[in-house]
Amino acid sequence: MKILYFYQYFSTPKGSWGTRVYEFAKEWVEQGHEVTVITSIYSKSDLKARKLIDNQEFEGIKVKVLDVLIDNKQPFLKRIWSFISFSLLSSYFALKLPADVVIASSGPITIGLPGLVAKYLRGRKLVFETRDLWPEGAIELGIIKNKTIQNLAYWFEKVCYNASSFIITLSPGMTQNIRNRFGFENVDDVTNAANIELFSENKEFKESELKTKSFAIYTGNIGVVNNSEWLFNAAKELQKLSRDDIKILLIGEGQQREELEERVKKEKVSNFIRMGLIPKNDLVSYVQNAFVSLVPLKGSPVLDTSSPNKFFESLAAGVPVVQNTQGWMKDFLEEHKVGFTLDPNNPKELALKLIEMHDNQEETDLMGKQAFEIAKIFFDKTYLADKMLKILIKVHHDSD
Template sequence: MNILYIHQYFVTPSEAGGTRSYWISQELKKKGHNVTMLTTNRASLNKKRETIDGINVIYLNIPYDNKMGVFKRIIAFLRFMLLSSWYVIKSKGFDLVIATSTPLTVGFPALVAKKLRGIPYIFEVRDLWPEVPIQMGGIKNKFAIKLLRLFEKKIYQNAKHIVALSPGMFDGVIKTGIPENKVSMIPNMSKIDKFWPRKKNESVIKELGLKKDSFKVIYFGAMGLANGMDYILDGIKLLGTEHNVEFMFFGWGYMESLLKKRCEEENIQNTKFYGKMPMDRLSEIVNISDVSLVTFTNLPILTTNSPNKLFDSLSAGKPIIVNSPGWTKQMVEEHRCGIYVDPTKPLELAEGIMFLKENEKISDEFGENSRKLAENMYDKSILCEKFSAMVEKLK
């Protein structure tokens, strides 16, 4: 089949960010499908078309950054919705469309493909929009909320099949009236060949300006309002500086500058911010850490998240601290690969870090269990095959 894959934030392993669409595309190509990726040109305004590892990538000139305010983000979403819909209208020869959110507006060009071109589509739910921005206070107008929920249901109803990235997202889709046999749960994926446990690279520790003998805690990935970043700083303050613990922050987003400012104003000394990192470099860095943090703001809808950083941390064989009382809590407790801390009690975060620091045997056991879970359940080789098999059944 000739497949049009619509993903506004598509990145490759050489870039910083989630690479799920890249790996799924590679698996589809292995099965003999041709994949065209429709995305935005965030890195360079000059690129329009490029072939990347056999994927035909079409770039739409729409600047986007996680640090943008709400209004600029909405403009970027709407521009991508309109320009990608125009691309669909003009294009010929596609047999299937895969549209992956967020935002929800990515579903519109897929809807256009079905209604005007008769092309079926798969819709992938990475977050339950519009419920996420509603609960976070980004959308307050009652008419707008009603309209967006109708739009969400319309996209689900017209999809040939829906892929949800967590059990909570699966349930969220079903609650709109969609039959269960129309939805598959395929979570985010580990990359056991990209993140793996090995001897710590001391030169990396030195380059990052870290102590050789400190207990290193890492947070990596998006730094948005949803990621509970102030909760982490609250926990760091309660922990204090006398325990030889260092905190590394890698990523980008709206909260990054605010967190740096808070650290300066409140004299939070044992934190370092490094910005974005490509996957290979990040793999080395995660490997020198002792524990990985996966946090979210305390909102019910955010318990449905399926964060990339969690699965990369599993691959790296790290004990994980989560603060979301959803399926990630169940995961780390059931498989003994980390601990859960209350998102309203930053003291629990400080105590959890100290527990792992002072109980090396348990920490090592958690790390070993993380790697086993990545290898046996969540590796991309397993989940991309599951996605590809689902596509094959839709022929």
């Protein structure tokens, strides 16, 4: 089967970004399928382009890298133009390349354009992968305020869904949202995966400033949507409680990085530590040696459906999770007893929970062991890659 995958954020483990598409495509290639990924240059991935269209290959995965830069720090209009220019350029490959099944992976919703081109101009089977609820998320978070643009975006979302033989989401919450809003039955979730082998392998921890099990870790974008200020304020609360022995470590980049670093200096918050981007392979030891992983998001209903990579990777590393959404992650943590859900607007509650988990290390370690066992059952990359492949095969063989 020939699979054509449109995804703007492709990265290998050498990058500092999620490797879901790489991991899945690698499994499919090993099973004899041909996979071609059309992607761009994301600031957190390891990909570079030597020309406008650069043909590369990773573990048998054919990757066409378009020299279009995507960076979370870009101004809003520049990011929009990056999304549009990528979708226009990649539509050429929707016309040119042979494919039995085409996957359009959103957000942004503009990725739907090459998918629609492949569907209606070349008669390809289209599978739409919803990684985020676009445009609902952008509208609810106040990113898209113009009513005309909102209506146009909602219309385009519906067009993409209607054109799809199947819709794959990254969380049970997204699946339910789409079923409720559109009444579709051909939708199911294939969550982000955890590379159990990578995150469970015992890695040497060389960080001299941080003691094992003395810090809570956050990995990812540093920004408003990620509720990074909640973490900073929790560090301040820890200092007020004379618990400088507990550190909060952020590893990543984002819009609020410089602002928070300035506040650290100005307000003398010594237990709030930030490090830059780290390749996935090197990140593992930091996650493994934290006593808890933090998965914060801004308190907003649409974010209750989120499916952050760090959630799955933390469990795979045997580290319990503290998060603050009110959707499927909350239910999952409660059901399997592998973490806690807190108020996204109450940093003191977070500080107290960190003290409790740090000072009761035996109970925290048991929760971590349970997290690892649960990750093996629900989030193993091989299991999830196979689940998605079965959907693609069914789409390929079914007649519309």
